[in-house]
Amino acid sequence: MKISVGQGSCGIAAGASKVYSSLEKSIDTNSHILTITGCIGMCWLEPIVDLYEGEELFARLVKVTPEDTEAISKTADSGDVSFVKHLLITEEDEVFLSKQTRIAMRNCGIINPDCIEDYTTRQGYDALRKVLTTMTPEDVIETIKVSGLAGRGGAGFPTWFKWNAARSSQGEDKYLICNADEGDPGAFMDRAVIESDPHNLIEGMLIGAFAIGAKEAIVYVRAEYPLAIKRLEKAIEDATKAGFLGENIMGSNFTCKMRIKAGAGAFVCGEETALIESLEGSRGMPRLKPPFPAQCGYFSAPSNINNVETFANVPWILLNGGEAFAEMGTTDSKGTKVFALTGKIKKGGLVEIPMGMTLREVIYDIGGGIKEDKPFKAVQMGGPSGGCIPESLLDTIIDYKALGATGAIMGSGGMVVMDDSTCMVSMAKFFLDFTAKESCGKCVPCRIGTKRMLEILTRITEGEGKEGDVELLTELCDAIKDGALCGLGQTAPNPVLTTIRYFRDEYDAHIREGKCPAGECAALLTYEIDKDKCRGCTLCAKKCPAGAIEGSLKNPHVIHSDKCIKCNQCYTVCKFGAVKFS
Amino acid sequence: MSCQCHRESDLSLLEGVLKKHAKEKGSLITILQKAQDIYGYLPCDVIYHIAAETGNTPAKVMGVATFYTQFRLTPVGKYMIMLCQGTACHVNGAKRIEAAITEELGISDGETTKDGLFTLKCVACLGCCSLSPVMMINEDTYGSLTPEKAVRILRDIREKEESSQ
Known part of the structure; x- marks a missing residue:
């Protein structure tokens, strides 16, 4: 065996x-x-x-x-x-896989990623062979056009269009770049693909390089993914030895070399022009477009950048035909999409499904529903550039347009599920804290705008919100959307706008009543000890850093709310469930 | 111009790296990464040395070193705790883990314990969302943390260190 x-x-x-x-x-x-x-x-x-x-x-x-x-x-x-x-x-757990359709992840968890033979016995590098022996670059681009493959990094731009633009650009040296700088908190699809099936990425990239006429391919990987880098390094070495990479690949006149560049930790480098700046050894600050990378990219040469998952679909499409890929999905969105299903979900993991499935099917039928059968509150898609979708819209289908209409985005594939214990104002604050820290500082709307938004959100979660704060937030959101230089800034308001749109009552409860309905915002909570449950073990009083708990051994304790700093220590240490907050 | 901080790092350790990469286009980040691997952080005099050898201004090198979260300008502890603050970890209580670590070690984000054993760093997302909340200590990942579990892991490391001395 x-x-x-x-x-x-x-x-x-x-x-x-x-x-x-x-x-x-x-x-x-x-x-x-x-x-x-x-x-x-x-x-x-x-x-x-x-x-x-x-x-x-x-x-x-x-x-x-x-x-x-x-x-x-x-x-x-x-x-x-x-x-x-x-x-x-169990049979119940098997459903998680049987309801999926795997293309980008077809080999993940099946083959040994360190073994090139495992890949080649499952039709690995057959697509590349077919391309090099029977197709022209134009044929490849046409096949990708027929397939309807769109950029899986989040924006959903047609892949063939980018390839065609890079192909048509004038220039001796062209570069093909893979964006594996998966910085979106809550997403790990790209990491899994590289760790589990690195040759699939290499093959997809080689086909892309052939199509645009690039002799050099670069994979820009997050430094936080050491295992992915290690496996990809080995795969590149093995593919070179086997003649799939390097000079005159498979005896053709196509030559392409590949190297890895480890990122150094900056979310903005997921933006393609910032990524190019980083590849050139500079601060990752986005450039003004146009010119687009297809005309003037890496060291001013025509360059094409795609995401890992986009490339991972390419070998399958070339082997099975563009039509087969286009048969899956909806009118606007073709093929499958991989999601990282996480948060308060029973079965968290990687889900690849055909476009057109509803969010409810993904969360309940595949993910098994909410942990501890708590009520569903929202699903966050698209990370800091996306938004929170409420229960009333759970039947929305997974499709670029349909998700866009909710105010969220398809995004790169992060799907974080939340139950009623998550405060939506705090969620918006969490993302703004992220974007404000990650803003590169080049343009004013993003650098200062996100900071001002964060201040307002912090104020609201600390119980100091003012009437008119929500309107002020909305106004700032509009200004940042219109004024920011790159995608990071332009989409930074989305988490705020969607939470205002669907959970306005929570903002109002914070501002007007000084309450956090989810019980998450510490400043708005009051702690109490249930006299009937308290055994007087004195543990909470010992742990309280503010000296706010009074009581003697074996007698019920009391919290003095004027001294309480709401650090939650007493709640954490109580073994009898006697500490309550409201 | 040279460094004014009067540090005296052993610059000869960098020779191999500079020989290989100094003349390579766009290699500054790679050089800084390798320098940090050697020294554990980026000492000021090393930054000046890299600038001189690569033909960049010290300001440009410093600009890059301060832009990316990976680079450190001060020494770190033997064990680097990277506590994930990604969305999934946030939803599953990363803040409580942070509070527990802070309480146990007496350091907050970005600080190092007095004995030089631990440094705590809150990071964006480690990509192990299904095991949230997660932390990485050096190369090892620890998942499904509770405040108690996190404290136990730290105590185990400390005990191991003390017994090996």
């Missing part, structure tokens, strides 16, 4: 490497193969171990611990699944 341990960053954090080392000791490697794979996307079940008989999946084991490895070894030896019965994935 083949025993394969899921080793993406999430899996490793959940303990997959310990499971692997333990399996190394117990598995008889003379009769079985022990290997690793990337991320299958079922993050809540990690660590995951798959047993294969030939190419067939024999058993999928979840939440495996190092103590389980003896049992796994017995199953591998005997073929008797009863030894690992307690680890088998």
Whole structure:
């Protein structure tokens, strides 16, 4: 049997490497193969171990611990699944995968990312071979046009159009750049694709490079993704050795080399002109467009930039035809989209679904609904550039236009689910705090505007909001949208605008009644001790940094609200659930 | 012009890096990353040295070093705690973890403990959202944190350090 341990960053954090080392000791490697794979996307079940008989999946084991490895070894030896019965994935959890359609992630969690043969046996580099032997660059661009593939980084710009513009540009040296600077908090699709299937990205990029006429390709990866960088480095090395990269690829006259550039931590570098500045070794500050990168990009040469997921779709499209890809999805949005489903969701992980599915289907049918069956409040899409979508719009379909109409955006794929314990004003503040810190400072509307918005939101969450603050916020939002230089600034108001639009009552409750309905804004809470539940253990009084709790041993304690600094310590330490806040 | 901070870093450690990258177009960020790997941070005299060797002004190099969150201008502890403040971690209580770490170590965001063992840094998103709240200590990721679990991890590291001395 083949025993394969899921080793993406999430899996490793959940303990997959310990499971692997333990399996190394117990598995008889003379009769079985022990290997690793990337991320299958079922993050809540990690660590995951798959047993294969030939190419067939024999058993999928979840939440495996190092103590389980003896049992796994017995199953591998005997073929008797009863030894690992307690680890088998349930039918209910299997639905998470069976409802998905995987194209960009087709190999994720199945192949060993460090093994090029695993990729080539699953039609890897066949698309590149087809392109180099039977197609012209124009044919490739036409196929991508037919497929309707749009930029998966968030903006949704047609990929063929960018490729065509870069192809038509004059210039001897052209560059193809992959944006893997996944800075959107709450998104990890690109990391998973690189960690789990790096050759797919390389192949997609090579096809893009052939189409635009680039001899050099650069992957700009976040420095916070060390494992992704390591696996991609190995993949580039192996692909070069195998003749898929370098001079005269597969005997054709197409030559292309590839290198990795590690980013240094700046959200704005996800904006393409800022990314180019960063590649050139400067501060990542966006340029004024036009000229577009297709005309004047990396060191003034024509350059084309696409996101990881965009490239990950390309080999499949070239192999199966543009029409097959365009059959999936809606009139405006074709193919599939990968989402990182997180937050207060039962089954968090990576979801790839055809466009046109509703948000409700993704959250409830695939994600299994809200943790602890609490009421759904909102789903945040598009990170700091996106917005919060309320329950009344849960039947919105996943489509660039339909999501845009809600005030949110498709975004790069972050989908953070919130329940009734999340305060929407605080959520807006969270994002503005992020954009204000990440603003590069080049243009005034973004640099100063986001700061002023953050001040107002902070004021509201601290109970010092004033009548007219919401109107002032709206006015500032409009000014920043119109005036900011780049996408970061232009979209920064979205989290504020959508929360005002759908959760205005929460803003009003903060400002007019001094209340936080979700019970999150500490300054607006009052803490109390339930006399009937308190056992007088004195722990809270000892922990209280403000000396606000009074009481003697074995007698109910009291919190003096005038001294209380609302640090939540008493609530955290109480073992009897006697501390309450309202 | 030279550095006025009177630090005396061993600049010879950088020779190999500069030889390889100094003349390469657009390599400044790479050089700074490698310098930080060597020294643990970017000492002022190293920044001046890099400027001189790459033909940039010290202002340009300093501008780049202060723009990106990865670069540090002061030394850090042996264990770098990167506490994720991404959306999913925020929703799942990252602030409470931060409070627990601050209480345990007596340092806040960006500070280093007196014994030079730990530095706390709040970062944007580590991309392990499904395990939120998450922190990374050096290369290791710890997920599904509670305030108690985070404190236990720190105490374990401290005990390990003390027993190895």
